Amino acid sequence: MLLCFSAAAAPDGSGAAGRRCGRALADGSPTRLTVAIPASAAWLSAALGSAPRLGCLVSHILRPAAAYATSAVTDAADAAGGDTGKMHVCVVGSGPAGFYTVDRLLKGYGDKVQVTLLDRLPTPFGLVRSGVAPDHQDTKNVIRQFSDVAADPRVTFLGNVAVGRDVELAELRRLHHAVVLSYGAESDRRLGIPGEAGPGVLSAREFVWWYNGHPDARGLQVDLSQASGRPASNRRLRVERTVVRPERPGGAPMAVGSGEFDTIPCQLLLQSVGFKSLPLQGVPFDPKRGVVPNVESRVPGDGPASPPATEPRLYVVGWLKRGPTGIIGTNAVDAKETASAVAADTGVLRAAAEAQHGAGGPAGGVGLAALLAGRGVRAVGWGGWLALDEHEVAAGRAAGRVREKVTEVGEMLRVCGV
Numbered sequence: 001m002l003l004c005f006s007a008a009a010a011p012d013g014s015g016a017a018g019r020r021c022g023r024a025l026a027d028g029s030p031t032r033l034t035v036a037i038p039a040s041a042a043w044l045s046a047a048l049g050s051a052p053r054l055g056c057l058v059s060h061i062l063r064p065a066a067a068y069a070t071s072a073v074t075d076a077a078d079a080a081g082g083d084t085g086k087m088h089v090c091v092v093g094s095g096p097a098g099f100y101t102v103d104r105l106l107k108g109y110g111d112k113v114q115v116t117l118l119d120r121l122p123t124p125f126g127l128v129r130s131g132v133a134p135d136h137q138d139t140k141n142v143i144r145q146f147s148d149v150a151a152d153p154r155v156t157f158l159g160n161v162a163v164g165r166d167v168e169l170a171e172l173r174r175l176h177h178a179v180v181l182s183y184g185a186e187s188d189r190r191l192g193i194p195g196e197a198g199p200g201v202l203s204a205r206e207f208v209w210w211y212n213g214h215p216d217a218r219g220l221q222v223d224l225s226q227a228s229g230r231p232a233s234n235r236r237l238r239v240e241r242t243v244v245r246p247e248r249p250g251g252a253p254m255a256v257g258s259g260e261f262d263t264i265p266c267q268l269l270l271q272s273v274g275f276k277s278l279p280l281q282g283v284p285f286d287p288k289r290g291v292v293p294n295v296e297s298r299v300p301g302d303g304p305a306s307p308p309a310t311e312p313r314l315y316v317v318g319w320l321k322r323g324p325t326g327i328i329g330t331n332a333v334d335a336k337e338t339a340s341a342v343a344a345d346t347g348v349l350r351a352a353a354e355a356q357h358g359a360g361g362p363a364g365g366v367g368l369a370a371l372l373a374g375r376g377v378r379a380v381g382w383g384g385w386l387a388l389d390e391h392e393v394a395a396g397r398a399a400g401r402v403r404e405k406v407t408e409v410g411e412m413l414r415v416c417g418v
């Protein structure tokens with residue numbers, strides 16, 4: 001099989017998608033990989049070994065996982081805490097950014113907080129489950145840390161609850177002092193070239209989700225059949241060779257077209273030009289960057305730009321805030337900023353909730369669970385996820401693997417017991 005694979009300039013998170021696709025396919029042997037690299041990506045040559053390449057590269061910077069101090073949140077929460085009942089915070093999305101934020105909130109507020117953690121899937125952990133490669137089990141070990149956070153009695157995990165489908169953001173805001181959006185980047189950038197929506201052309205996100213057992217990708221048509229001899233050229237990709245030149249004398253080098261073109265026949269074409277977040281109704285969105293804009297983690301409101309007015313009680317973290325860049329540890333640093341913003345606003349958040357609900361305060365996760373039950377939403381609690389986890393690990397053990405994922409939501413819910 002000949003496969004053409006575009007891995008554009010994304011040196012960390014989304015570039016990883018390209019690298020993983022390359023690895024996954026290269027492991028399956030008689031595949032021939034062609035990689036078009038319009039800009040820097042030294043890691044790719046290591047990942048892909050002898051795959052023929054076009055264009056070329058500069059460097060890859062690995063950022064270290066962040067040191068994990070708690071002081072800013074603790075101080076602000078202590079200063080603004082008081083004894084007037086618990087702070088109810090809802091975190092939407094249980095990927096690394098969501099979990100690190102919950103962890104920060106717990107450490108900062110101590111016993112003065114109750115956190116509701118939502119995910120649209122019955123399963124937690126976001127891209128740690130559906131992005132990080134199956135052969136990188138060490139990286140997935142962070143799940144243990146996240147599981148300790150979720151098992152904390154101050155945390156209510158509700159899986160299979162999608163904001164915008166099962167519950168509206170306005171309802172979450174009414175039930176909590178603050179809402180933190182951490183629902184990641186679940187769409188794709190596009191090259192904007194003819195033919196990219198055709199059969200045999202997939203995004204790296206779709207492909208990564210498919211081989212990681214994400215339920216949204218289980219029906220994806222991925223033809224990995226091996227062609228004998230020359231591949232049947234279902235698709236052809238026209239590429240222009242690049243040369244690296246300084247932008248201006250003494251300036252940074254950049255890849256520019258050479259005017260020399262190739263046509264590559266291929267059976268499967270994977271675009272890896274970046275992930276992109278989806279907008280949520282009622283929340284400001286920057287369509288160009290594909291993120292929710294923010295002022296130090298606070299979502300901007302309709303008021304004056306200077307000083308920047310922010311949407312009351314709404315915060316953002318992770319890939320939804322920064323765009324699809326950074327490793328898992330980058331989200332820990334980011335979560336520190338977001339949780340610190342919530343903590344610093346505690347007094348204002350409490351006053352707003354009191355004006356709305358009186359001294360009793362908002363109903364939090366308990367109120368949300370009741371609302372969902374009334375709607376017939378089959379929300380998965382942490383115990384339900386643990387049952388599914390045990391089921392998958394046992395099925396994996398029987399098949400000589402780490403785990404055998406359940407990929408169909410109905411079956412997941414059955415195993416979760418909801």
Ligand SMILES: Cc1cc2nc3c(=O)[nH]c(=O)nc-3n(C[C@H](O)[C@H](O)[C@H](O)COP(=O)(O)OP(=O)(O)OC[C@H]3O[C@@H](n4cnc5c(N)ncnc54)[C@H](O)[C@@H]3O)c2cc1C
Pocket residue numbers: 013014016017018020092093094095096097098118119120121124125126127128131132133136139161162163164182183184185186208317318319320325326327328329330331
């Ligand atoms: C292919 C790939 C491989 C990677 N490999 C590594 C690696 O080896 N090491 C490393 O350090 N980093 C790696 N990364 C980067 C790392 O995965 C990200 O930095 C991190 O997952 C981003 O965290 P997040 O919480 O912002 O988003 P996500 O992890 O995407 O989490 C978002 C969560 O929100 C949920 N959600 C979405 N919409 C809704 C909604 N409407 N309502 C409720 N919930 C919703 C999703 O189901 C998901 O659980 C990789 C990334 C990719 C794409």
